[in-house]
Amino acid sequence: MIQMYPAKADEALEFNKIVELLLHKCRTDAAREKVANIRFHTHKEHMERDLNQANEFKAILSSADHFPNDFTRNMQRELKLLSISGGVLKGDELLSFSYLALNTKDILQWFKKNNDLFPTLRAISERVVYEKEIVELITTVIDENGIVRDTASKELMAIRSELGKLRYETRRTFDSVLRKLNKSGYLADIGESFMNGRRTAAVLAEYKRIVKGILHGESDTQKTVFIEPEETIELNNEIFSLDRAESKEIHRILAQATKDLSRFSPQLDTYYHLCGAYDFIRARALLAVDMNANMPRLSPHPGTQLIKACHPLLLLRNKQTNKPTIPLNITLDRQNRILIISGPNAGGKTVSMKTVGLLQLMAQAGLLIPADENSEIGVFKQIMVQIGDTQSIEHELSTYSAHLQDMKKFMEFANGKTLFLIDELGSGSDPNLGGAFAEAIVEDLASKHALGIITTHYLNLKVMAGKVRGIFNGAMAFDEERLEPLYRLAIGKPGSSYTFAIAQRSGLPEAVIARARQLTQVEHFKLDKMLHQAEQQTVKLSDKEKQLDKLIKEYELLKHNYEELTDKEKLKQHQATLRLQNVIKKEELEYLRDTERKLKQIIQDWKKTENKQEVINAAENVLFKKKQIQANVAAARKADKAYVVTGAKTKIGDLVRHKVNHQIGTLTELKDKKAIVKIGNLPFTVAIDEWVAVKKREEKEMAKARQ
Numbered sequence: 001m002i003q004m005y006p007a008k009a010d011e012a013l014e015f016n017k018i019v020e021l022l023l024h025k026c027r028t029d030a031a032r033e034k035v036a037n038i039r040f041h042t043h044k045e046h047m048e049r050d051l052n053q054a055n056e057f058k059a060i061l062s063s064a065d066h067f068p069n070d071f072t073r074n075m076q077r078e079l080k081l082l083s084i085s086g087g088v089l090k091g092d093e094l095l096s097f098s099y100l101a102l103n104t105k106d107i108l109q110w111f112k113k114n115n116d117l118f119p120t121l122r123a124i125s126e127r128v129v130y131e132k133e134i135v136e137l138i139t140t141v142i143d144e145n146g147i148v149r150d151t152a153s154k155e156l157m158a159i160r161s162e163l164g165k166l167r168y169e170t171r172r173t174f175d176s177v178l179r180k181l182n183k184s185g186y187l188a189d190i191g192e193s194f195m196n197g198r199r200t201a202a203v204l205a206e207y208k209r210i211v212k213g214i215l216h217g218e219s220d221t222q223k224t225v226f227i228e229p230e231e232t233i234e235l236n237n238e239i240f241s242l243d244r245a246e247s248k249e250i251h252r253i254l255a256q257a258t259k260d261l262s263r264f265s266p267q268l269d270t271y272y273h274l275c276g277a278y279d280f281i282r283a284r285a286l287l288a289v290d291m292n293a294n295m296p297r298l299s300p301h302p303g304t305q306l307i308k309a310c311h312p313l314l315l316l317r318n319k320q321t322n323k324p325t326i327p328l329n330i331t332l333d334r335q336n337r338i339l340i341i342s343g344p345n346a347g348g349k350t351v352s353m354k355t356v357g358l359l360q361l362m363a364q365a366g367l368l369i370p371a372d373e374n375s376e377i378g379v380f381k382q383i384m385v386q387i388g389d390t391q392s393i394e395h396e397l398s399t400y401s402a403h404l405q406d407m408k409k410f411m412e413f414a415n416g417k418t419l420f421l422i423d424e425l426g427s428g429s430d431p432n433l434g435g436a437f438a439e440a441i442v443e444d445l446a447s448k449h450a451l452g453i454i455t456t457h458y459l460n461l462k463v464m465a466g467k468v469r470g471i472f473n474g475a476m477a478f479d480e481e482r483l484e485p486l487y488r489l490a491i492g493k494p495g496s497s498y499t500f501a502i503a504q505r506s507g508l509p510e511a512v513i514a515r516a517r518q519l520t521q522v523e524h525f526k527l528d529k530m531l532h533q534a535e536q537q538t539v540k541l542s543d544k545e546k547q548l549d550k551l552i553k554e555y556e557l558l559k560h561n562y563e564e565l566t567d568k569e570k571l572k573q574h575q576a577t578l579r580l581q582n583v584i585k586k587e588e589l590e591y592l593r594d595t596e597r598k599l600k601q602i603i604q605d606w607k608k609t610e611n612k613q614e615v616i617n618a619a620e621n622v623l624f625k626k627k628q629i630q631a632n633v634a635a636a637r638k639a640d641k642a643y644v645v646t647g648a649k650t651k652i653g654d655l656v657r658h659k660v661n662h663q664i665g666t667l668t669e670l671k672d673k674k675a676i677v678k679i680g681n682l683p684f685t686v687a688i689d690e691w692v693a694v695k696k697r698e699e700k701e702m703a704k705a706r707q
Contacts, residue, residue, distance in 0.1 A: 013354055038365050072275075186207040208225045303334070306375050341475070416449040419451055650693045673687060
């Protein structure tokens with residue numbers, strides 16, 4: 001398990017918000033439980049397994065295939081009841097276990113159908129065995145609506161059969177009584193009602209002593225009374241008795257079914273958590289789709305190389321408002337261990353630092369990250385974070401005192417497997433003294449080979465890159481003309497804080513700005529000005545790079561379109577050639593069948609006739625025609641090497657090729673369905689539908705055709 005300082009360092013990096021997003025993607029309680037207990041791995045193998053699972057499921061989501069993890073009901077209570085002696089499950093609960101088993105069967109069959117396409121996902125269910133007896137046991141007694149079947153027992157069948165007869169008799173008798181009461185004028189407008197579970201006649205109050213039966217109640221106006229006719233009392237009593245007998249028998253059947261099913265309790269528990277595991281992976285894959293996330297390459301060593309990485313929460317928020325998110329490229333390794341990020345306030349320093357920390361936590365938790373798939377993530381065993389105001393009222397600590405206490409912990413426990421993130425190191429104290437302490441702290445962390453990012457405005461920290469091995473600079477770009485941050489991190493140089501530029505653009509009096517320049521140390525001012533100029537030059541170069549990239553992309557698009565058109569034309573020509581070759585093959589096959597039939601006839605004629613010479617002549621005719629076909633085939637092959645069929649409509653001046661003997665000529669004249677084709681120096685009148693347009697192959701194509 002990864003060690004964190006402070007204990008809620010993951011919340012400082014907003015990992016808790018990622019967890020909330022993940023919870024919304026879950027459909028089962030089993031998956032939500034896994035999200036609540038998510039852990040950060042410190043072994044490359046575990047990270048690789050979890051990331052591969054999410055990546056494989058992401059691939060399934062992008063395909064047309066549906067992964068059958070459709071069972072989403074929470075079954076924790078039912079599983080617990082199943083394991084308790086004497087527990088009784090309801091019909092719909094038993095039916096849910098049947099659906100759970102069938103869903104597990106679907107999952108196992110899906111992997112069988114897809115062979116070894118998703119090995120990491122398949123490994124989860126590799127040892128799971130589908131027990132068909134579970135479904136058989138349940139469906140024998142429960143129907144598709146969760147009701148106990150009549151055939152569940154002989155007793156239940158007999159009870160329900162008798163109940164059916166009695167209810168029919170009661171209904172017939174009651175309807176007869178109603179007709180008599182209605183004929184006598186005793187019924188109220190509503191006719192009948194149900195009271196206390198009994199069917200009653202709605203009788204006008206003045207006739208209640210005339211109608212014999214049990215009085216069950218009266219209306220609010222007391223003008224209507226509800227009487228159960230005496231003719232149906234006994235029948236209803238018998239029905240009530242049978243209803244109780246039916247309930248007892250159903251309870252007995254359900255108890256027995258629950259008992260029989262309880263021996264499969266371990267398998268059902270496995271099925272339930274299997275569905276939850278796949279739902280958890282599905283949630284991770286869905287979140288990855290939302291974030292355009294990928295699986296990075298993994299390294300067992302501490303370090304990170306992020307390419308085109310985005311802060312996931314910022315990315316999602318910008319997607320909702322159609323705003324672009326500026327990606328960043330950052331590498332922390334053994335040579336470049338500590339990155340000092342400088343630049344103006346609100347320029348994106350903290351966001352850049354948080355992006356690195358949050359993506360590291362996500363990867364070590366098995367979540368795909370919004371970065372290029374060529375990014376590489378290493379394994380850290382400690383993450384230390386100091387972001388925001390850590391002032392403690394309870395312990396009467398100032399912001400700077402609390403800051404120093406955090407730094408004390410960092411220096412005590414940091415090592416080569418630590419990632420630290422410090423926002424505004426040394427702030428809250430005298431600039432000179434705070435800067436000196438900050439420099440000493442960075443030197444100490446560098447000596448412990450820890451990797452990390454520090455944001456700062458201190459110039460002495462910016463110049464450390466040239467003095468201390470492993471420390472390098474980064475600057476947040478800023479557009480001075482528009483006075484807007486560009487949120488783009490440039491690695492390799494420090495950045496200006498743009499103090500005077502921002503003050504000037506903000507409308508501060510020139511006299512105040514001039515006085516501030518006078519009060520500023522000359523060396524300090526010159527260095528900041530130099531950084532300022534260097535950064536603006538970088539911004540201009542970056543704009544030119546963007547224009548060049550745009551032109552290159554336009555060229556690549558034009559090149560791609562040209563290649564597509566060329567490929568389509570080549571395909572069209574190839575298809576035309578194949579169609580012509582198919583015609584040749586078909587003709588040759590028909591000829592062989594005809595030749596076989598004729599030769600059989602010749603053999604029969606040889607046996608029967610005395611004039612053997614006639615038979616010999618007939619055989620020669622057949623064989624001569626075969627030679628002609630063979631000659632045509634040879635001519636076709638020769639023509640294919642030198643010419644290619646265009647498939648275009650023939651016009652005057654085109655080279656054309658005969659479909660049968662494959663002679664090549666030039667079309668000189670068209671006359672309806674007839675045409676004049678010049679072969680060599682001789683013109684021939686031909687049927688135009690027997691010829692196709694061709695063109696000469698280039699030298700390279702001819703050489704390839706000969707091979």
